[in-house]
Amino acid sequence: MRLSTFGEKFSSKSGILQLMDDLGNALAGKGDMAMMGGGNPAHIPEVEEAMARRLKKIHGDNDEIRRMIGIYDPPQGEKNFIEGLADLLNREFGWQLTPENIALTNGSQSAFFLLFNMFAGPCPDGKKRKILLPLAPEYIGYADAGLVPDFFTSFKPKIDFLERPFFKYRIDFENLHISDDTAAICVSRPTNPTGNVLTDEEVISLDAMAKKADIPLILDSAYGTPFPDIIFTQARPFWNENIILCMSLSKLGLPAARTGIVIARQEIVRALSRMNAVMNLATGSFGAMMTMDLVRSGEIISLSRNVIQPYYRKRAEEAVGLFEKALEGTNFFIHKPEGAIFLWLWFPNLPISSQKLYERLKEKGVLVVPGHYFFPGIEDENWPHRQECIRVNYSQSEDVVKRGIAIIGEEVKQVFSQG
Numbered sequence: 001m002r003l004s005t006f007g008e009k010f011s012s013k014s015g016i017l018q019l020m021d022d023l024g025n026a027l028a029g030k031g032d033m034a035m036m037g038g039g040n041p042a043h044i045p046e047v048e049e050a051m052a053r054r055l056k057k058i059h060g061d062n063d064e065i066r067r068m069i070g071i072y073d074p075p076q077g078e079k080n081f082i083e084g085l086a087d088l089l090n091r092e093f094g095w096q097l098t099p100e101n102i103a104l105t106n107g108s109q110s111a112f113f114l115l116f117n118m119f120a121g122p123c124p125d126g127k128k129r130k131i132l133l134p135l136a137p138e139y140i141g142y143a144d145a146g147l148v149p150d151f152f153t154s155f156k157p158k159i160d161f162l163e164r165p166f167f168k169y170r171i172d173f174e175n176l177h178i179s180d181d182t183a184a185i186c187v188s189r190p191t192n193p194t195g196n197v198l199t200d201e202e203v204i205s206l207d208a209m210a211k212k213a214d215i216p217l218i219l220d221s222a223y224g225t226p227f228p229d230i231i232f233t234q235a236r237p238f239w240n241e242n243i244i245l246c247m248s249l250s251k252l253g254l255p256a257a258r259t260g261i262v263i264a265r266q267e268i269v270r271a272l273s274r275m276n277a278v279m280n281l282a283t284g285s286f287g288a289m290m291t292m293d294l295v296r297s298g299e300i301i302s303l304s305r306n307v308i309q310p311y312y313r314k315r316a317e318e319a320v321g322l323f324e325k326a327l328e329g330t331n332f333f334i335h336k337p338e339g340a341i342f343l344w345l346w347f348p349n350l351p352i353s354s355q356k357l358y359e360r361l362k363e364k365g366v367l368v369v370p371g372h373y374f375f376p377g378i379e380d381e382n383w384p385h386r387q388e389c390i391r392v393n394y395s396q397s398e399d400v401v402k403r404g405i406a407i408i409g410e411e412v413k414q415v416f417s418q419g
């Protein structure tokens with residue numbers, strides 16, 4: 001097969017592909033693998049019940065069935081959902097959105113692909129611009145999304161050591177710099193993989209830097225406010241004409257609906273809709289139709305605040321407790337879980353690479369994600385920290401998480417004792 005440069009790049013083995021492949025194969029294979037690798041959200045009964053109620057209502061209404069499966073939506077996305085969402089966000093946060101500020105995409109992953117390549121890469125003025133990630137570790141799904149190589153610049157974080165076993169990454173503003181070839185700043189809040197939540201002050205500073213440089217600030221709120229609101233600290237939601245806020249229905253419990261939401265100034269939404277038309281004709285209607293009532297009533301926010309957030313907070317605390325027990329006597333740190341659905345473990349001076357640790361854990365029946373994938377744009381190959389971390393999803397059933405953490409504890413102790 002003779003491939004184009006595009007074909008070669010996008011059909012080669014990416015980190016995200018390995019992750020999704022592993023997930024699918026392990027699910028289809030040995031039934032006893034503890035699946036703590038991918039980003040699947042938990043099955044929360046109250047959320048599933050709300051979705052079942054909605055499906056029943058749709059089932060009894062021919063007009064709604066048609067709107068869900070029988071028509072193409074416009075490339076910007078389902079109109080009624082977009083209107084309902086603009087109203088909700090204006091009511092809740094005093095933003096002044098119109099429907100022209102919102103576009104839907106087929107999952108927020110595709111929104112990032114479109115947005116990144118809309119701003120970065122070769123530009124008509126002859127420059128080659130890059131996406132700036134102010135803090136790595138950052139989401140693995142960004143890493144391969146550029147149409148051209150060398151697409152990201154990122155910066156090592158400052159590390160605050162908190163009460164054991166916790167530490168926290170902070171943006172190193174002294175070293176962070178925007179240059180002529182910076183296309184946009186992007187950051188996930190909460191951060192996948194670490195569970196870090198940028199403080200309001202950090203976001204305000206990034207916003208000011210972006211405005212000054214006349215580039216957009218892309219805030220990835222896949223786990224954030226106002227839904228699914230998997231945030232355990234105080235964090236204000238932010239939006240203004242210079243911010244592109246990306247949200248998703250996935251972590252609410254609808255990853256299969258593939259619904260991403262982009263909130264941005266009108267010219268960006270228009271551009272995104274046009275790109276969407278070329279790539280997809282239309283966005284899928286399923287997620288919008290499933291959550292229409294929840295959005296109109298505002299229940300999507302109360303469900304997030306009162307059910308989803310406490311659910312993950314409790315699961316995170318339990319997982320930390322289990323790790324403290326399983327790793328007793330080992331030198332380890334956990335990033336303070338401030339949000340999202342993962343724990344990020346750091347083993348200083350780990351004698352093997354994070355990939356090797358991942359392979360050994362897989363062999364023993366637990367799937368995690370090796371940490372080295374989460375440093376896109378970091379040029380320092382010799383920074384040991386890249387090889388000393390793993391990401392663990394704690395949202396699967398309690399039995400699975402307990403078993404998985406016990407195996408991780410045993411294996412890590414083995415690794416250290418063998419030197």
Ligand code: PLP
Pocket residue numbers: 039106107108109110139141188191192220222223247248249250255258259260
């Ligand atoms: N952003 C972050 C930080 C994520 O963790 C994910 C998925 O895991 C996504 C974006 C993409 O999610 P989706 O395409 O399901 O909306």
